[in-house]
Amino acid sequence: MSATIAIRIDGRDVRVAAGISVAAAIAQAGVVATRRDVAGEPRAACCGMGVCFECRVRVDGEEALGCMARVAPGMEIVTDG
Amino acid sequence: MNYDAIIVGAGIVGCAIADALARAGLAVCVVERDTIGGAATAASMGHLVVLDDDPAELALSAYSCERWRALAAELPAASDFRATGTLWIARDAEELDEARRKQVRLAQAGIASEIVGGAALAALEPALRAGLAGGLRVPGDAIVYPPAAAAYLARRAAARGARFVTGVAVDALTGDGVALADGRTLRAPAVIVANGCAAPELVRCVPIRKRKGHLLITTRPPAGTAPLANHQLIELGYVKSAHGADGESVAFNVQPRPTGQILLGSTRQFDDTGSEVTPRLIARLLERGIEFLPDLARLSALRAWTGFRPTTPDHRPLIGRWPPRDGVWLACGHEGLGVTTALGTADLLAAQLLGRPLPFDAAPFDPARYAPEAATA
Ligand SMILES: Cc1cc2nc3c(=O)[nH]c(=O)nc-3n(C[C@H](O)[C@H](O)[C@H](O)COP(=O)(O)OP(=O)(O)OC[C@H]3O[C@@H](n4cnc5c(N)ncnc54)[C@H](O)[C@@H]3O)c2cc1C
Numbered sequence: 401m402s403a404t405i406a407i408r409i410d411g412r413d414v415r416v417a418a419g420i421s422v423a424a425a426i427a428q429a430g431v432v433a434t435r436r437d438v439a440g441e442p443r444a445a446c447c448g449m450g451v452c453f454e455c456r457v458r459v460d461g462e463e464a465l466g467c468m469a470r471v472a473p474g475m476e477i478v479t480d481g
Numbered sequence: 482m483n484y485d486a487i488i489v490g491a492g493i494v495g496c497a498i499a500d501a502l503a504r505a506g507l508a509v510c511v512v513e514r515d516t517i518g519g520a521a522t523a524a525s526m527g528h529l530v531v532l533d534d535d536p537a538e539l540a541l542s543a544y545s546c547e548r549w550r551a552l553a554a555e556l557p558a559a560s561d562f563r564a565t566g567t568l569w570i571a572r573d574a575e576e577l578d579e580a581r582r583k584q585v586r587l588a589q590a591g592i593a594s595e596i597v598g599g600a601a602l603a604a605l606e607p608a609l610r611a612g613l614a615g616g617l618r619v620p621g622d623a624i625v626y627p628p629a630a631a632a633y634l635a636r637r638a639a640a641r642g643a644r645f646v647t648g649v650a651v652d653a654l655t656g657d658g659v660a661l662a663d664g665r666t667l668r669a670p671a672v673i674v675a676n677g678c679a680a681p682e683l684v685r686c687v688p689i690r691k692r693k694g695h696l697l698i699t700t701r702p703p704a705g706t707a708p709l710a711n712h713q714l715i716e717l718g719y720v721k722s723a724h725g726a727d728g729e730s731v732a733f734n735v736q737p738r739p740t741g742q743i744l745l746g747s748t749r750q751f752d753d754t755g756s757e758v759t760p761r762l763i764a765r766l767l768e769r770g771i772e773f774l775p776d777l778a779r780l781s782a783l784r785a786w787t788g789f790r791p792t793t794p795d796h797r798p799l800i801g802r803w804p805p806r807d808g809v810w811l812a813c814g815h816e817g818l819g820v821t822t823a824l825g826t827a828d829l830l831a832a833q834l835l836g837r838p839l840p841f842d843a844a845p846f847d848p849a850r851y852a853p854e855a856a857t858a
C-alpha cells in the first residue's frame with residue numbers, strides 16, 4: 401500500500417495516495433464534477449493530458465488543470481461541481 | 482439544377498449574400514466545401530467596428546454597423562450580440578490628438594463618438610493601467626459571435642428557399658454555373674465567388690493574400706469578480722498595425738465576452754501560411770495585453786488559435802462583377818473587417834445584381850481595378 405497524504409476537497413478532509421493527479425484525487429473522493437460550464441452543466445476531466453481544459457479547479461486559490469497538477473500534503477482543492 | 486444565383490462559400494459573407502438574395506425572391510444555391518461559418522469567420526473576433534482610415538472603408542463599415550444594429554433584436558442568443566461600443570485608447574498626448582482627428586472623420590460619416598480624458602477613461606475601464614492619456618469612445622460599435630451569426634443568416638436564407646450544399650467543393654466555374662468536386666454541375670446566370678482566401682483557386686488573377694492572425698481566450702474569472710473590460714478596447718496604434726507594412730505586428734485589442742472571458746488580439750503577419758500557433762507571437766500578444774491590462778496576468782489562457790484574413794493590395798474588398806468572365810461576381814477580400822462588412826457587402830451586391838439603387842458608392846470596391854486586360858482570368 402503506497403503512502404497517503406491529507407488534502408481538502410471542497411472543504412472536506414480526505415486522504416489520497418501520494419503522487420496522484422488532482423483529477424484522480426477528486427474522482428477518488430467521490431466528487432463527480434470539476435467545474436460547471438456557462439450553462440451550469442457539470443463537467444469532469446476528459447482527456448487527462450492537459451488539452452481539453454475540462455478539469456479546471458482551484459488549487460490553493462489558483463486556477464489549475466486537475467489532470468496536470470499533482471496532489472501535495474495540505475493542498476486545498478475547490479471544484480465548482 | 483438551375484438557379485438564379487450560385488454562391489461559392491458559406492462564410493459570413495456568403496451567408497449574408499444568400500440571405501439578401503433569397504429575401505429578394507431569387508432561387509439561390511450556396512455551395513460550401515467545409516462547414517457553414519467555418520474558415521476565417523470562425524477564427525474571427527467578431528468586433529463590429531467602424532474603421533475610418535480610408536473613406537471607402539468608412540462608408541462600408543458605417544453602413545454595415547447600422548445594419549447589424551438593426552438585425553440585433555432578431556439574432557438568436559447564441560450570436561452573443563452585445564452593444565459594447567469601442568474604446569480607442571490613447572497612451573499619450575500625441576495619440577489623443579489622433580483620437581480627435583478620428584472623431585472628426587467618424588462624424589463626417591454620421592458616427593457619434595466622444596473624447597474621454599485620462600480620469601474618465603479610468604472610470605469607464607478601471608482595469609486599464611494608470612497613466613493613459615484618454616481615448617475615443619464609439620458607442621455604436623458592437624460584438625457578435627461570428628459563426629453563430631453566419632449560421633443564423635444561413636437558416637434565414639434557407640427558410641426563404643435558399644439551398645445549401647455542404648461538404649463538397651466547387652471545382653471550377655463553367656461559364657454557365659459551377660462544377661462540383663463530386664461531378665455534379667449546377668447552373669445559374671450569376672455565380673458569386675465568396676470563398677474568402679480561396680478565391681484565387683477559382684479565379685486565378687484575383688489578388689488575395691492570406692494574412693495570418695493569432696487570438697487567445699482566457700477562462701472565465703471566478704464568479705463575482707468584476708469584468709476586466711466593458712468596451713472592446715483597442716490601442717489607437719492599431720490602424721498603423723492593421724494597414725502597416727508587410728512585417729509582423731502585434732496590437733492591443735481586447736474583447737469582453739458575455740461570459741466574462743477575455744478575448745485577446747491580435748497579430749498580423751503575411752509570410753506564414755501554416756495554421757499552427759507560434760508561441761513567440763502568443764508571448765508578444767500577452768505582453769502587449771498585460772501592458773494595458775495588468776490584471777490579465779491573473780487569468781488563465783484557455784485556448785489560442787489562428788486564422789487568415791483575405792487581404793487585397795489596397796485593403797478594400799472586391800465586390801461586384803468580374804469583367805473578364807461573364808456571369809461571375811466577386812464578394813471576397815474582406816481582410817480583417819469582413820464580419821462587420823458582410824451585411825453591407827450583401828446589400829451592395831444584391832442591389833448590383835438586381836439593378837436596384839446602390840446603398841453606397843460601389844466604385845472603390847469594383848473588382849475591375851484588378852482585372853487583367855486580356856480575358857484570361
Ligand atoms: C484573427 C482574425 C480576427 C478577425 N477579427 C475580426 C473582427 O473583429 N471583426 C471583423 O469584422 N472581422 C474580423 N476578421 C475578418 C473576418 O473574419 C473575415 O474578413 C471574414 O470572416 C471573411 O468572411 P468570408 O465569408 O469572406 O470568408 P470565410 O469565412 O473564410 O469563408 C469562406 C468559405 O468559403 C469556403 N470555400 C472555399 N473554397 C471553396 C470552394 N472551392 N467551394 C466551396 N466552398 C469553398 C470555405 O470553406 C469557407 O467556409 C478577423 C479575421 C481573423 C483571421
Ligand code: FES
Nearest residue numbers: 446448451453467
Ligand atoms: S482532463 Fe483534459 S485538460 Fe485535464
